[in-house]
Amino acid sequence: MILSDRAEFELARKLRGKNGAPIAEVFTFLSGLYFRGKIAYATAFARPARGSSGVFVITPTRGLVDARTRIHLDDLREFATVDIHDGDSRYRVPIERDAQLLAQKLPVESEVILLGSIATGKYVDVLLATFRDRLRFPSEFIGRGDMSRGGLMLRCAVDRQELSYVAVAGAIVNGKRPPKLAPWRYAGKERRLGQPSI
Numbered sequence: 264m265i266l267s268d269r270a271e272f273e274l275a276r277k278l279r280g281k282n283g284a285p286i287a288e289v290f291t292f293l294s295g296l297y298f299r300g301k302i303a304y305a306t307a308f309a310r311p312a313r314g315s316s317g318v319f320v321i322t323p324t325r326g327l328v329d330a331r332t333r334i335h336l337d338d339l340r341e342f343a344t345v346d347i348h349d350g351d352s353r354y355r356v357p358i359e360r361d362a363q364l365l366a367q368k369l370p371v372e373s374e375v376i377l378l379g380s381i382a383t384g385k386y387v388d389v390l391l392a393t394f395r396d397r398l399r400f401p402s403e404f405i406g407r408g409d410m411s412r413g414g415l416m417l418r419c420a421v422d423r424q425e426l427s428y429v430a431v432a433g434a435i436v437n438g439k440r441p442p443k444l445a446p447w448r449y450a451g452k453e454r455r456l457g458q459p460s461i
Contacts, residue, residue, distance in 0.1 A: 322357075381400045398430070
């Protein structure tokens with residue numbers, strides 16, 4: 264839908280235009296609630312080192328990209344040619360390069376928080392090799408599916424309530440499914456999930 268030359272919604276027009284669209288906005292459109300939650304949460308709680316953006320998007324071909332980076336349709340088409348799999352050098356080599364560059368910039372005590380899937384090697388194996396014990400994830404992710412994690416992060420971003428983090432190395436990443444998120448209500452009024460804007 265977004266690649267169609269006939270698409271007239273705002274994001275499609277931006278992608279065809281001279282200035283493109285922020286990669287975070289594009290990935291939010293493609294992934295829905297899950298990515299919206301990730302970007303809202305990361306933007307709310309990132310504490311970047313000097314000279315670093317603090318919020319990065321993992322891409323299929325470009326490694327770690329600043330979430331504010333603007334992309335065009337050709338970039339999106341390029342991403343579509345490669346599956347995110349640690350066995351594919353077109354994905355692995357750029358992300359290894361960027362992880363190593365980031366690790367060199369970060370103070371020794373810095374933590375790198377992974378908000379992507381922790382149950383598969385496609386992100387964890389590649390990033391863990393560089394960041395080791397500094398690579399962490401929210402412990403509340405254990406047992407939750409993508410949509411549940413997205414909803415949780417979006418709520419936390421709105422409420423300004425940061426999750427607790429544990430090291431990825433040695434963590435049990437598959438666990439008992441936690442209860443479903445309770446309906447979101449404040450002071451007798453339901454709050455809309457779409458409130459944060461990016």
